[in-house]
Amino acid sequence: MEFSRRETIALGLGAAAMTMLPIRAFAEATADEIVADFTGGASMSDGGVTLTTPEIAENGNTVPIAVDAPGAVSVMIVATGNPTPKVAVFNFGELAASQSASTRIRLAGTQDVLAIAKMADGSFLRASSTVKVTIGGCGG
């Protein structure tokens, strides 16, 4: 789920090398495109999926998140402010006892984290949560 510093730098270089190409050439250019890819452009409704994140990250390098989407066949997690926004896709088979998952992710800074659930009937549900990454200090 995490990408290493080295991978980040590699991605950064890749991005620099590819700047001559049309923006569409980026597979992971923006969070919006990643979401559109997942949903096929279908509209999403809020609710029905629970995304649990800390409000303020204790450590931006390892932020615990959990998603619970009863009835989902697949859930995608997107960190909208990361250089590589696509974090994970959880697929749930028919025998899955519950459609929930938890993991830890790295966040580059304060940003919205999205959970998009694809339901069995092909509809999409969405939940969003702002996670603040702060310098800290000065607690009363």
Added chain:
Amino acid sequence: MISRRDFMQVSMAASALVGASGFGNWARLAAQQRLTQDQLLEFDTYGNVSLIHITDIHGQLNPIYFREPSINLGIGAAKGQMPHVTGADFRKAYGIADGSPSAYALTYDDFSSLAQAYGRVGGLDRMSTVINSIRAERPDALLLDGGDTWHGSYTCLKTEGQDMVNVMNALKPDAMTFHWEFTLGSDRVAEIVEGLPFAALGQNIFDAEWDEPAELFKPYKFFERGGVKIAVIGQAFPYMPIANPGWMFPEYSFGIRDENMQKMVNEVRAAGAELVVCLSHNGFDVDKKMASRVTGLDVILSGHTHDALPEPVLVGQTIIVASGSNGKFVSRVDLDVRDGKMMGFRHKLIPMFADVIAPDPVVTKLINEQREPYKTDLSEVIGQAGSLLYRRGNFNGTWDDLICDALISEREADIALSPGVRWGPSVLPGQDITREDIYGVTSMTYGKAYRSEMTGEFIQVILEDVADNLFNPDPYYQQGGDMVRTGGLGYRIDITKPQGSRITELTLLKTGELLDPAKTYVVAGWASVNEGTEGPEIWDVVEDHIRKQGTVTINPNNSVKVIGA
């Protein structure tokens, strides 16, 4: 100025500090009375359950002076709402007469002169008297400590919290939650907590590695009082590893975790709890939001932001009680619980006037025993206060102005930064400044005064970051401290703007020039949350500075321009 003798005769809306099962009775209750201990403690016992709330004592064993803030801004929905009301507006809201004991206890105006008349507040020996008197009326009253207890003084630092533990144990609390305690380090916290004769609670204290509830701290505890099954759920300060050095307690993770709070409420209700009390160190606005999101909490005893409110604030069916700081107040909440429901309450915020409330000699002796080994160091006079030294206020206070002056001159810096903490007693003009006074506003386990170089751009980033911890319109993103105090640096802040655009016109005061984002400045500060910070201890820096000054007079600080208040 009012003399001490007049003080005893002074008209006081003593009953005006009594709330009831309804709000807004202040003006009617403002009868003119003499101030006596009996009146301070006067309470028409009500219902079948009594809660006694104390919080944020910050190591203050003995009576102190404590000036409340003149500026305590609310943002978003909290704007102009309690507790974000100060001074004359606060007195008006609660029908408190100017110059009255309540005005002295709860507001900032004329503090130095009222302090001469009304004297010191707090002291755990006085607190014991109040608690004993409540227990005389209701022997099974619950005593609940909201935390920030084992921190904040010379003796507390030297004994690693043992002085407070020893004295608090004599008061016999039933449960406690935590914040600054963790800055003693997780080993020391474990050592104390394992021997505590009462419950150490925090539903949001988790094991950092496994993201599961920490074993040492229970989420809640049941009590059977007055025939009522009561659940007390603890809520520790949510942002400990962020606001304080997480490396001192790496085993623990916190957070608000209101989904887990709801789970705990459901669990205790299912187990038969008729009254659910949250002992919280969230801070007031976070508690208000939590009360709106978690159902089934009857009472939130609120700590952390050091607010003292003469009446509870009602959010839905939940009452939120705020009991001040530094030992200045004790809250008594009587509840009528019948058929598994809270039917009504009666509340009193008891101001701890140290000259009115008789000390409990047993506890006085115990306090003196804790202080005895350090007596000479504590009482050494370092200088004199030429003007009032206080801390509270969103942007600055004279204590921090003094600390910043000390950092700039002793550490040869352009700019000084002092953390926006809310603890620390006041020193009146004309008073000696003792070593104990200096530790009262600086003591901590990470007090090294660093000296480093920062670009103008980075200084701006720091100020924006801290400002968002205070002025983010969503309370869940606030950490409950005040703005970082700046010395040698002025700025303009628009509190209504989002992070990144609140702070403008950063000005280096010694030249009057705007800060150059690319230029490097020498910055001295203290209380860094980073491991391995180097430098002398801040209390030594401040002591050296005060010694050179002799008498310290702090001029009004107008270096921060506030917009959108």
